[in-house]
């Protein structure tokens with residue numbers, strides 16, 4: 260018998276992957292391990308951290324909140340921290356988004372959006388509009404509904420029977436254009452598949468879900484803004500709701516507060532999580548327009564949205580989110596983002612010179628390079644080699660197969676970001 264239960268780590272093969280590193284503490288962009296290693300977290304700990312690990316303002320806000328109210332059921336009750344967060348978010352999100360529904364993480368924010376969209380039409384006595392359209396290469400989370408709208412991948416393969424059917428249409432993956440065109444001369448013809456589908460079936464379709472401008476886990480694929488604008492226009496023309504999954508892109512990642520702002524698009528529903536608490540505590544939020552919510556304002560109890568999680572609207576997570584948004588107001592966060600973006604642009608340009616680099620992509624604080632590989636994809640043999648190489652040099656980068664990306668906390672210094680790129684250059688020169 261073992262002395263303690265053994266922790267089963269996420270996305271980890273206990274036979275093939277390295278044993279977990281024991282992190283004792285973290286500060287700024289660095290993780291400090293028990294065996295005295297200092298590791299630069301260049302992926303913001305799965306894309307959640309914004310203002311640095313151990314940010315004292317967020318830590319203090321959580322501690323203060325814990326002394327007052329740690330948590331209370333949100334059905335039939337509310338509290339100051341949640342109300343304050345609703346007020347603060349009002350300043351940042353498009354005016355058309357009027358309602359906010361709390362959940363626990365990115366996956367549940369997506370589940371909520373999908374269920375809201377379907378029940379919206381059901382409450383309007385248009386229950387036949389219940390199908391969902393999603394993009395190739397999309398990733399929306401690991402729960403059953405989120406997995407259904409995510410594209411087929413090694414993550415979903417064993418669960419085919421649990422995934423409900425969705426319509427899958429092209430994404431604007433310009434490096435591997437699904438319709439064989441070049442971005443310089445195309446007219447976003449990849450959106451025609453969606454156009455045709457909606458023309459034929461909009462009376463059966465409730466919503467289109469997209470990761471706006473950036474498909475993350477699918478390979479850090481950056482879309483032209485015109486693609487998102489076209490999707491928005493098609494949804495509007497066909498009376499289909501647009502769900503923007505901003506779980507990754509939200510809170511500055513793409514250079515503006517939300518990716519939809521970069522494209523000048525307003526979705527009908529928007530999913531937020533990850534950076535919402537600055538990376539301190541789990542929280543999901545789904546926003547929707549008044550029109551979506553209006554279908555739930557009813558004398559009929561069956562029209563209620565019967566969805567909720569035990570920790571919905573957790574007061575500590577709300578306090579962390581409020582402190583993070585205060586940092587956006589007080590500190591030059593967007594200047595930091597601009598510096599990161601400038602360095603990405605400069606260094607990615609340089610990386611294009613290497614034959615193994617097939618494509619480089621960038622949006623805001625995220626830089627990525629797709630390496631040429633015969634086994635391209637998440638299970639590419641390049642991945643473990645690169646991961647280990649980077650870690651041995653004290654940098655946490657977790658390539659998505661043959662795609663290496665840098666997604667740092669916003670407080671990374673210019674010197675530190677250059678160092679990350681230097682290590683990538685060294686990896687390319689050493690391994691390929």
Ligand SMILES: Cc1ncc(COP(=O)(O)O)c(C=O)c1O
Nearest residue numbers: 364365366398399400475506507
């Ligand atoms: C775009 C997007 N949606 C949803 C999710 C799922 O979020 P979570 O892991 O918090 O459930 C992720 C996670 O990476 C994501 O990138």
